[in-house]
Amino acid sequence: MSEWNSLYDAILTGDDKTATAVTEEALEKGAEPLELVNQYMVPAMDEVGKRFEEEEYFIPEMLLSARAMERSLALIQPRLAASGAKPIGRVAIGTVKGDQHDIGKNLVRSMLQGGGFEVYDLGMDVPHEKFIEAIQEKDVNIVCLSTLLTTTMPSMKTIIDNIQQAGLRDRVKVMVGGAPITPEFADQIGADCYGDSAYSAVKLARNLISA
Amino acid sequence: MHSGRRPFKFNCESMRLKLISCEIFYREICYAVSRSINQVDVEFFPKGLHDIGAEKMRGRLQDALQNVDGAYYDAVLLGYALCNNGVAGLQSNGIPLIIPRAHDCITLFLGSKERYLEIFNQNSGVYYETSGWLERGEELSRDLQPISIQNQLGLNMTYQELVEKYGEDNARYLYEQLGDLTRHYTKCTYIEMGVEPDGRFEQSARKKAGERGWEFEKISGDMGLIQRLVDGPWNGEEFLVVPPGHRAAASYDASILTVEKIQS
Numbered sequence: 382m383s384e385w386n387s388l389y390d391a392i393l394t395g396d397d398k399t400a401t402a403v404t405e406e407a408l409e410k411g412a413e414p415l416e417l418v419n420q421y422m423v424p425a426m427d428e429v430g431k432r433f434e435e436e437e438y439f440i441p442e443m444l445l446s447a448r449a450m451e452r453s454l455a456l457i458q459p460r461l462a463a464s465g466a467k468p469i470g471r472v473a474i475g476t477v478k479g480d481q482h483d484i485g486k487n488l489v490r491s492m493l494q495g496g497g498f499e500v501y502d503l504g505m506d507v508p509h510e511k512f513i514e515a516i517q518e519k520d521v522n523i524v525c526l527s528t529l530l531t532t533t534m535p536s537m538k539t540i541i542d543n544i545q546q547a548g549l550r551d552r553v554k555v556m557v558g559g560a561p562i563t564p565e566f567a568d569q570i571g572a573d574c575y576g577d578s579a580y581s582a583v584k585l586a587r588n589l590i591s592a
Numbered sequence: 593m594h595s596g597r598r599p600f601k602f603n604c605e606s607m608r609l610k611l612i613s614c615e616i617f618y619r620e621i622c623y624a625v626s627r628s629i630n631q632v633d634v635e636f637f638p639k640g641l642h643d644i645g646a647e648k649m650r651g652r653l654q655d656a657l658q659n660v661d662g663a664y665y666d667a668v669l670l671g672y673a674l675c676n677n678g679v680a681g682l683q684s685n686g687i688p689l690i691i692p693r694a695h696d697c698i699t700l701f702l703g704s705k706e707r708y709l710e711i712f713n714q715n716s717g718v719y720y721e722t723s724g725w726l727e728r729g730e731e732l733s734r735d736l737q738p739i740s741i742q743n744q745l746g747l748n749m750t751y752q753e754l755v756e757k758y759g760e761d762n763a764r765y766l767y768e769q770l771g772d773l774t775r776h777y778t779k780c781t782y783i784e785m786g787v788e789p790d791g792r793f794e795q796s797a798r799k800k801a802g803e804r805g806w807e808f809e810k811i812s813g814d815m816g817l818i819q820r821l822v823d824g825p826w827n828g829e830e831f832l833v834v835p836p837g838h839r840a841a842a843s844y845d846a847s848i849l850t851v852e853k854i855q856s
Contacts, residue, residue: 395762439746441758441766448765481717481776484747484769505776506716529773531674532695532712534844560741561646561676566844 385412385421388453392425395445397452404453414460418497422450426495430580440488443579447491454494468499470590473515474525475503476559477536482529485559488579489525496583498523509540516549523586526572528559537562538570545571554589558582606630607824610660612653613671615639616697616724620818621671623787628822632669638733639724642676642696643740649678662686669821673697674849680842682834683854689834690826692817693848700821701783703814704830705848717777719806721797722813723788780806785813 385407391400407417429446432438438446472493476486483505493500501519503511515521524544526537537557544550554573557566567575573589576582607630613621615636625632635656641649653672660668667687672679673694682689694700698720699708711718732740742748747770754763780801782794794810801808817830826833832849834840843850 395758440770441746441749441754444766444769445758445762479712479716482773483776484773487769530695531676531842531844531848532709533716535846538844563677566842569844 385417388417388421389425392422392446392449392453393428395442395449397445397449400449400453401456404456408456408460414457414464415466417457418454418461422453422495423497426450426492426583429495430492430583433578433580443488444491447488447495450495451491469497470523470586471499471501471519471521472523472525472586473501473503473512473519473521474527475507475512476505476527476529477533477540478506478508479533479536480528480530480559481506483527485529485579486525486527489527489558489576489582492579492583493525493586496587498583498586509536509543512540513543513547513549516544516547516553521553523554523556523589525556525558525576525582527557528561531561534561534566537572541571554592556582556585556589607666608664609633609667609669609822609824610665611635611669611671611822612637612656612660613669614641614675614697615728616722617671617700617818618728619723619787620701620785620815621822624815624819624822627819630822630824632822633665634671638736639728640732640736640740642678643732643742644736645741646677646680648739649675650681653679654682657682657685657689660685660687667824671700671818671821673699674842677842679840679849681839683839684834684836686836688836689840690821690824691832691834691840691849692821693830693832694817695848698783700817701785701813703816705846707814711781715779718779718781719774719777719804721780721782721793721800722785723793726793726796774804777804778806780804780808782808782810783813784810785815787815 388400388403391403429438429443433443474486474490476483490500490502501515512524526540528534541555556574556576557572558576562575564575574585576585609630609632611632611634613634613636616639621634625634662685665687668689670691673692673696675696679691692700694705699705701722702708751767754766780797782797798808832840834851838851838853841850841852
């Protein structure tokens with residue numbers, strides 16, 4: 382890892398202009414798309430997550446890095462797809478019915494993309510059945526549910542019950558998060574895990590995939 | 593100030609009660625207390641405790657509960673809801689602890705959790721205003737601000753502060769992403785409780801709705817739940833009664849709150 386270190390640095394410092402410029406240059410010079418992702422972009426986002434955990438980075442820094450990563454990834458994606466490279470997993474994410482707060486959900490989405498996942502963002506205030514459809518149609522491995530209000534927490538249980546009733550529970554793992562959510566609640570409703578930050582979501586998703 | 597132990601009187605005609613309340617209900621609580629058959633001593637806490645996180649909020653309220661003289665009062669009341677789990681884990685201190693079964697303050701203004709749920713299910717992107725929220729403002733008090741979750745995550749910065757730290761371009765993006773929890777809201781609902789002196793609060797809510805581009809709506813609140821909180825007796829449908837030796841917990845169902853026995 383050396384030739385495109387400036388891509389790593391640009392993502393780490395949240396400099397999206399440099400990140401996209403370096404990505405373009407690298408692709409022009411024939412760099413391997415998957416190598417750019419795995420050797421520079423994913424490690425940069427891992428370092429961002431680490432700095433967030435150590436309280437050296439805060440949400441604004443994380444967002445700027447995620448933007449730099451997303452924009453670079455957008456340039457690489459068509460070539461990745463053409464080369465037949467597969468994402469490490471597919472995720473459907475959304476805030477549950479009744480929840481209109483998507484800052485946390487968007488951050489988790491960006492971090493998962495940065496971590497090498499293909500993410501279907503269902504948006505916010507998502508009707509329960511949309512999660513089922515995503516499992517059936519997009520063949521996702523992980524469903525991520527978010528909410529900010531205790532009022533809408535029971536929806537998380539309903540969604541998991543619906544997945545069960547549709548006979549799809551064995552096909553997906555369910556991850557829950559949001560300000561009022563606790564690990565005990567995740568257990569109680571039969572979720573597979575609870576994530577307390579956008580970066581922990583990436584680590585947990587990787588564990589769920591490899592489990 | 594207090595002297596003489598009184599026999600325990602629960603559910604009797606007139607009680608001595610301690611009420612620990614969020615200041616957001618100041619006018620409503622004062623009104624209800626003045627009309628109550630009970631002697632109700634009130635201690636107000638600054639609004640926005642839910643923003644310092646469940647653990648710290650619980651800590652502050654538990655400290656206040658520990659200071660309540662269980663020999664003098666018949667019960668202690670909370671002018672709080674579940675408030676993002678901030679009341680989960682609270683223990684009564686030798687006398688019953690009464691908590692309204694509600695997710696947040698809006699239920700107390702609307703008079704019942706069923707009415708709130710009905711309105712919430714119609715439109716969850718609503719910003720509610722009352723006299724308390726309007727006159728006391730949205731800003732956290734100076735002692736709460738530094739320990740707020742927003743501050744810990746870097747979400748509390750003004751546009752100008754973002755520009756200074758991240759540059760104009762980045763600041764614009766960050767402000768779009770983080771600027772406001774209520775950015776997807778579409779409506780401002782002003783709840784008139786009937787304790788306001790005149791139309792000034794309604795005017796102020798209308799103005800705010802206009803500035804934010806939100807539809808404005810005025811609805812009548814209902815003092816019933818707050819009045820029943822200070823009056824008792826407390827029916828199990830509307831109130832959680834935490835007996836000594838127990839603590840409050842979130843139930844994650846329609847009852848909102850439940851009790852757990854404290855294992856000794």
